[in-house]
Amino acid sequence: MTRIFTLAAGLLLSATFAHADPIEGNWRTTSGATAAIASCGGAFCIVLKSGKHAGKKIGTFSTSGENAYAGEITDPTNDKTYSGKASLSGNNLKLGGCVLGGLICRNENWSRL
Template identity: 55%
Template sequence: MTPRILAATAALVMLAGTSLAAEPIEGNWKTESGATAEIGKCGPAFCVTLKTGKHAGKQIGKLSGSGDSYSGEITDPENDKTYAGSGAVTGNALKMKGCVLKVLCKSQTWTRL
């Protein structure tokens, strides 16, 4: 291969890898209630902390995972009950789900800010 073809091939491989990478869960998200939640690293997991609204400053979740799929615990700030939780990132949307016994589930879709 000539150096030009080799360089072009390497550039295409790098661009393809970048475009296929999953969106990170870290960042600020607008919840369905209108509050802002911040998701950031805390040890090996990601902590979900409300930044605005009635429960500002309260940690409401801890999720582990990578790519576009996360699981852990989610706490309803209204009643302080904790549920098995999951999150899935698709572009600028984060679908959060909390379940009791994997049967009774509630979902919300948050938007990246």
């Protein structure tokens, strides 16, 4: 019986990981802090896990194509929110936030931990 339970638990656990989106996980930000990206209500939420602003939610993104995401990103230093885009390439995540319809943008490159 224990063996069946262990096998069933292993299958359930592997099925859970099989459905994870590539953007989900822990990321090293440009400032050196750790940000966690996880599924939340049909989107992906970004929460800082370390650094000066640990615990602060700084973004919400939805899938907009293969390895492409769109949503909002918040600068944790001033709490201003911008329209944002992200693209994933292997273990690198390029994030950008823009104002004035995309005329002024700032980009950052994060790496997967």
